[in-house]
Amino acid sequence: MTMPADPGTAPMPLVKARNVHKSFDRLEVLKGMDLDVAPGEVVVVLGPSGSGKSTFLRCLNNLESIDRGSIQIDGEQIGYQLRGQRLHKLSARAAARQRRRIGMVFQQFNLYPHLTVLQNVIEAPVGVHGRSRPDAEREALALLARVGLSDKVDSYPRQLSGGQQQRVAIARALAIKPKLMLFDEPTSALDPELVGEVLSTMRDLAEQGLTMIVVTHEIGFAREAADRVIFMDGGTVVEQGKPADILMNPQHARTRAFLSRFI
Amino acid sequence: MTAAARRPAMSVPDDSGELSLRDVARAHQPIRYGYWLLWLASVAVLLKFAWIVASNKNFEWGVVAKWLTAESILRGLAVTLGLAASSMVIGIALGLLLAVARMSSNNLLRLLSGLYIWVFRGTPLLVQLVFWYNLSMLFPVISLGIPFGPDLVSWNANDLITPLTAAIAGLSLNEAAYMAEIIRGGLLSVDPGQHETAKAFSMTRARALRRIIIPQAMRSIIPPTGNQLISMIKATSLVSVIAMGDLLYSVQAVYNRTFEVIPLLLVAVAWYLLVTSILNAVQSVIESYYARGEKGVSAPASHPLASA
Numbered sequence: 192m193t194m195p196a197d198p199g200t201a202p203m204p205l206v207k208a209r210n211v212h213k214s215f216d217r218l219e220v221l222k223g224m225d226l227d228v229a230p231g232e233v234v235v236v237l238g239p240s241g242s243g244k245s246t247f248l249r250c251l252n253n254l255e256s257i258d259r260g261s262i263q264i265d266g267e268q269i270g271y272q273l274r275g276q277r278l279h280k281l282s283a284r285a286a287a288r289q290r291r292r293i294g295m296v297f298q299q300f301n302l303y304p305h306l307t308v309l310q311n312v313i314e315a316p317v318g319v320h321g322r323s324r325p326d327a328e329r330e331a332l333a334l335l336a337r338v339g340l341s342d343k344v345d346s347y348p349r350q351l352s353g354g355q356q357q358r359v360a361i362a363r364a365l366a367i368k369p370k371l372m373l374f375d376e377p378t379s380a381l382d383p384e385l386v387g388e389v390l391s392t393m394r395d396l397a398e399q400g401l402t403m404i405v406v407t408h409e410i411g412f413a414r415e416a417a418d419r420v421i422f423m424d425g426g427t428v429v430e431q432g433k434p435a436d437i438l439m440n441p442q443h444a445r446t447r448a449f450l451s452r453f454i
Numbered sequence: 455m456t457a458a459a460r461r462p463a464m465s466v467p468d469d470s471g472e473l474s475l476r477d478v479a480r481a482h483q484p485i486r487y488g489y490w491l492l493w494l495a496s497v498a499v500l501l502k503f504a505w506i507v508a509s510n511k512n513f514e515w516g517v518v519a520k521w522l523t524a525e526s527i528l529r530g531l532a533v534t535l536g537l538a539a540s541s542m543v544i545g546i547a548l549g550l551l552l553a554v555a556r557m558s559s560n561n562l563l564r565l566l567s568g569l570y571i572w573v574f575r576g577t578p579l580l581v582q583l584v585f586w587y588n589l590s591m592l593f594p595v596i597s598l599g600i601p602f603g604p605d606l607v608s609w610n611a612n613d614l615i616t617p618l619t620a621a622i623a624g625l626s627l628n629e630a631a632y633m634a635e636i637i638r639g640g641l642l643s644v645d646p647g648q649h650e651t652a653k654a655f656s657m658t659r660a661r662a663l664r665r666i667i668i669p670q671a672m673r674s675i676i677p678p679t680g681n682q683l684i685s686m687i688k689a690t691s692l693v694s695v696i697a698m699g700d701l702l703y704s705v706q707a708v709y710n711r712t713f714e715v716i717p718l719l720l721v722a723v724a725w726y727l728l729v730t731s732i733l734n735a736v737q738s739v740i741e742s743y744y745a746r747g748e749k750g751v752s753a754p755a756s757h758p759l760a761s762a
Contacts, residue, residue: 254654283659290656301651305669305746315655318665349748367655 205230212259222426233397235413238423244406252293294364298376300356302348309344334362354385374405517717530704541625549633574631583624587696621693640671672744680737
């Protein structure tokens with residue numbers, strides 16, 4: 192049984208996922224995911240490995256196509272177009288265009304190694320969104336200042352620590368002015384002492400009203416920055432609610448078992 | 455005697471004398487006699503060998519010097535370089551298309567590309583050159599049209615096929631097959647996370663390839679491509695069988711007349727070696743361009759790993 196979203200949030204959800212199923216060959220990873228995310232909401236997704244959290248995140252921006260169900264972001268169906276009464280699959284070009292306002296931060300940072308930090312950040316704005324180079328550079332410098340990396344603009348990713356690389360990745364995702372930011376275990380590949388700087392950057396973004404869906408194991412971040420916490424297991428949502436409720440007072444045995452490892 | 459008394463005092467060790475004796479920074483640096491002896495011996499042997507070759511009358515160095523910059527030789531060299539350059543350019547361009555086709559999700563493209571690579575890698579270059587040259591014998595008229603239907607445009611094969619076009623066609627189409635596999639290997643070597651990230655930032659496949667994937671693949675593509683280019687310089691000598699006057703053909707034309715086989719071959723060797731050396735240097739420059747951003751390459755203004 193899932194708990195309903197907080198009634199105080201905006202009526203029109205930014206993300207509307209219904210009955211999402213996804214299989215890889217014979218293995219069904221998502222077995223009917225339902226999720227609503229309101230604009231400006233910060234949702235943290237917890238769950239054991241294999242629960243399908245990363246897969247679900249990657250279905251939201253169509254990096255993986257879903258087998259059943261539907262995902263709508265800002266009123267637009269992801270991957271498909273409704274013409275009359277029939278759904279038609281989008282061409283690769285149209286599907287790419289849908290991803291324009293969805294930013295993503297990956298566990299392995301995935302910065303472009305052959306480009307400098309500044310070039311990494313302006314690559315999508317200039318190349319995909321058609322912004323002029325001077326404008327994009329100005330905005331990029333502002334973003335890099337915001338994440339505290341003004342002195343690294345001409346460095347190559349390889350010369351940065353993991354925490355710095357991830358902050359560049361966050362700036363790079365913010366540069367496309369996203370409506371929705373997806374974070375796929377952003378601190379899991381970092382040394383413990385570097386986790387803090389990335390989490391504090393993410394907390395700032397949360398406070399500024401960015402809509403974020405964060406898959407993470409960082410319970411502290413969930414407690415401090417999340418508007419809603421979702422516990423996933425076996426490809427579905429087991430329970431969801433306010434951080435204080437889920438983390439302090441989980442209703443399901445599976446949630447309790449998972450959280451007992453952290454608390 | 456108590457245990458404390460038996461144990462040596464740890465608080466203020468007075469071993470400054472001991473430390474200066476045992477500091478490894480002051481260790482004796484041995485002279486590697488064996489290493490330097492080997493160097494000396496190798497240099498001596500090489501010098502002696504060079505001297506033997508240089509003073510050997512049988513090489514006829516005078517003849518080599520005479521023909522090294524002769525006009526017919528230089529013309530042959532120009533043909534070799536021109537053929538190699540144009541065939542490599544066409545071969546790389548076509549090879550890139552084949553590689554992308556070979557990796558596409560479109561099964562038909564994959565199959566056609568694979569078929570091409572199989573045919574052109576599976577048959578000897580010499581045979582391919584002979585076939586192209588003799589195409590007019592097999593297909594007197596070449597036409598484009600609807601299969602099993604009417605022809606839209608046709609040419610007389612004799613007009614299309616000259617030794618030059620046959621040479622370029624043979625060399626470049628063969629090269630494309632090898633370049634396709636080299637490029638495909640390079641594309642595969644790029645971290646899959648890069649493909650995914652480019653996709654997540656809504657780049658189309660073409661843009662992702664052009665801006666993100668191929669620049670990173672270049673590091674793996676350049677060394678084998680350099681190999682291919684150097685091989686091509688020498689493979690052009692095969693066109694002598696279809697009566698194209700490349701460097702080797704010109705050299706053979708002279709020694710068939712004067713019977714000075716070894717000196718003339720040395721002329722060819724000298725030119726091939728010079729061109730290859732220049733290409734080596736160019737390859738190094740190109741490789742260091744594509745290696746920017748990698749470990750060990752010169753750093754920009756900011757200090758690496760300084761905490762933000």
